[in-house]
Structure formats: C-alpha cells, structure tokens
Amino acid sequence: LAPAPLRTAVDVETADEAGFLQDLQRALAAPPHSISPKYFYDAEGSRLFDRICELPEYYPTRTERAILSENAADIAREIGTGCDLVEFGAGSCSKVRLLLGDLRPRRYLPIDISSEHLEVSAAELEREHPGLLVLPVAGDYTSTFHLPPALAGAPRVGFFPGSTIGNFTPAEALQFLRGAARMLSGGGLLFGADLVKDPAVLHAAYNDAQGVTAAFNLNLLARANRELGADFDVDAFWHSAFYNAAAGRIEMHLVSRRHQRVALGGECYELDEGLALHTENSYKFTLDGLRRLAVQAGFRPQAVWTDPDRLFSVHWLRA
Numbered sequence: 001l002a003p004a005p006l007r008t009a010v011d012v013e014t015a016d017e018a019g020f021l022q023d024l025q026r027a028l029a030a031p032p033h034s035i036s037p038k039y040f041y042d043a044e045g046s047r048l049f050d051r052i053c054e055l056p057e058y059y060p061t062r063t064e065r066a067i068l069s070e071n072a073a074d075i076a077r078e079i080g081t082g083c084d085l086v087e088f089g090a091g092s093c094s095k096v097r098l099l100l101g102d103l104r105p106r107r108y109l110p111i112d113i114s115s116e117h118l119e120v121s122a123a124e125l126e127r128e129h130p131g132l133l134v135l136p137v138a139g140d141y142t143s144t145f146h147l148p149p150a151l152a153g154a155p156r157v158g159f160f161p162g163s164t165i166g167n168f169t170p171a172e173a174l175q176f177l178r179g180a181a182r183m184l185s186g187g188g189l190l191f192g193a194d195l196v197k198d199p200a201v202l203h204a205a206y207n208d209a210q211g212v213t214a215a216f217n218l219n220l221l222a223r224a225n226r227e228l229g230a231d232f233d234v235d236a237f238w239h240s241a242f243y244n245a246a247a248g249r250i251e252m253h254l255v256s257r258r259h260q261r262v263a264l265g266g267e268c269y270e271l272d273e274g275l276a277l278h279t280e281n282s283y284k285f286t287l288d289g290l291r292r293l294a295v296q297a298g299f300r301p302q303a304v305w306t307d308p309d310r311l312f313s314v315h316w317l318r319a
C-alpha cells in the first residue's frame with residue numbers, strides 16, 4: 001500500500017541547485033562578492049540555526065517568544081479570531097504555537113522552502129490542535145508560491161516572526177511588504193523585527209562563544225562541496241561578523257585565510273588572502289523606521305509589542 005499523501009496545498013518549489021551554483025559563481029568571480037543568506041538553510045544549516053536560537057547570546061528568539069506568549073491574548077483581541085493564518089518561512093512552526101490557543105485561526109498555511117521539515121511540523125500541529133486545518137505550502141515565500149483560494153469570511157493574516165525581514169536588503173524588504181500588503185488585503189500582517197541596540201550585545205549574538213554561528217556561516221561552503229561538487233577547504237576560511245553602524249546592520253562574511261584556488265562548476269576561482277565573501281546582512285530597526293516602512297508598503301500600522309529592555313518588537317499592521 002502506498003502511504004497516504006500528506007495534504008500539501010501547492011506546487012512544490014524547493015531550493016534550486018542551479019540558482020545556488022550561479023549565485024556562488026557570481027559571488028566568487030567579482031565584487032561585491034556577496035550571496036543571498038537563503039543558501040544557509042539546507043538540512044544542516046537549519047539544524048545549526050535551531051541551535052543558534054537556543055544560544056545564551058542570541059537574544060532575538062527567546063525575546064520574541066516571550067513577547068508573543070505574554071501578549072497572545074492582546075494580540076488575538078487586536079487581530080480577531082477565525083482568520084486564515086499564513087506564515088512566511090514557518091520552519092518548525094514553533095512560534096505560531098504561542099498564538100494558536102488565543103488566536104484560534106480557521107486555517108493555518110505554513111510556507112517553507114524545506115518541505116520535509118514542514119510536513120513533519122504540520123502533522124504534529126494538527127495532532128496538537130484538533131479542529132485546526134493545517135495546509136503546508138512548500139515554496140520560496142520571497143518569490144513564487146501558490147496559496148489555496150481564500151476562505152470566505154476569514155480575513156487573511158500573515159505571520160512573519162524572527163526578524164527575517166532584517167535579512168532582506170531595504171529594497172527587498174519594501175518589495176516583500178508591498179506584495180504582502182496586496183496579498184493580505186482585508187486582513188493584515190503580524191511580524192517580528194529586531195531593534196537597534198548596544199553594539200556589544202549585537203556583536204555577542206553573532207559571535208557566540210560556542211562557535212555555532214561560525215559553523216552556520218561556514219556550512220555554506222560545506223554545502224557547496226556536498227551539493228555542487230566544489231572543493232572548498234572550509235578550514236581555510238574564518239567567520240567574521242560585525243555591526244556596521246552606518247548601515248544599521250550586522251554583516252557576516254567568510255574570509256579567506258590565504259591565497260587559494262577553488263573549483264566550482266567547471267571553473268576555477270582564485271581567492272586572495274583576506275577576500276571576504278559577504279553571506280548575510282541582519283538589519284536592526286527603530287520603531288519609527290519600521291512604521292515608515294510599513295506605511296510606505298501600503299499597511300496601516302496598529303499595535304506594537306516590545307520587551308522591557310526594548311530588544312525586539314512585534315508589529316500588527318492592517319492591510
């Protein structure tokens with residue numbers, strides 16, 4: 001007997017190997033030597049990211065979780081119960097669990113690029129919340145994905161926690177929010193964003209003592225070796241993460257420890273000692289800056305929740 005297919009709502013669009021090869025080749029070949037952080041998240045990268053979220057220095061996850069759980073009833077009062085809840089980049093669907101009891105959505109549509117991870121989490125969630133319809137959507141929420149038709153009488157509400165918005169360029173953030181405002185028209189978006197703070201706190205969060213963030217960054221090269229047959233000597237690179245105050249962002253780079261050659265996709269790349277491959281930006285925001293961005297994207301900002309130390313923020317925007 002074939003196993004019953006898991007109820008998947010949509011076309012599956014997984015992380016695309018050709019895109020990784022092309023983007024990495026472009027990054028190695030010429031300045032600005034930068035590649036999208038979306039390539040961090042293969043199975044190993046997702047596992048390392050889950051470990052980052054547990055680190056003592058990495059305050060965003062536990063702070064956002066505290067904000068959501070302490071304010072869940074208030075959040076549900078603002079949004080209203082019975083919505084059609086769509087989560088962008090749901091992963092293990094762990095943060096939504098903090099809201100489900102109060103928010104009581106009619107349906108939950110978690111979108112994630114890693115369909116395997118998603119289906120396991122979705123099945124668990126359905127078991128935990130009898131009566132909740134969970135329809136996993138495998139796809140890249142920053143490009144094309146297909147949602148099932150809207151439910152009559154259930155406003156569509158987006159959930160975008162984790163300050164993932166901070167990993168976009170400002171132009172990408174605006175484009176994403178504009179698209180979300182259109183898609184969520186009549187409902188709204190609940191999203192989490194990390195705030196500007198003491199650079200020492202930021203520095204520690206991205207340079208943890210156990211080296212998990214370094215391993216997460218370096219995994220990009222190990223992934224290229226596994227998936228693309230590249231021959232990166234991973235030990236010949238070091239993890240660099242620093243706060244760029246002028247740009248208001250943490251930057252992560254992989255820096256070549258020596259002059260070296262790398263074979264990738266039939267080409268050979270010469271990397272000078274000190275060459276820095278820019279792998280991630282993590283923007284930090286002010287409450288005013290976020291409000292302006294939301295308005296520019298076509299939202300009507302409503303409530304904002306923060307923690308007592310104003311490390312992190314959660315925003316409810318009507319669309």
Ligand code: AVI
Nearest residue numbers: 052162163164166167213282
């Ligand atoms: C997923 N994203 C919001 C994380 C961040 O903080 O920018 C990714 C991360 N990079 C290093 N540590 C965590």
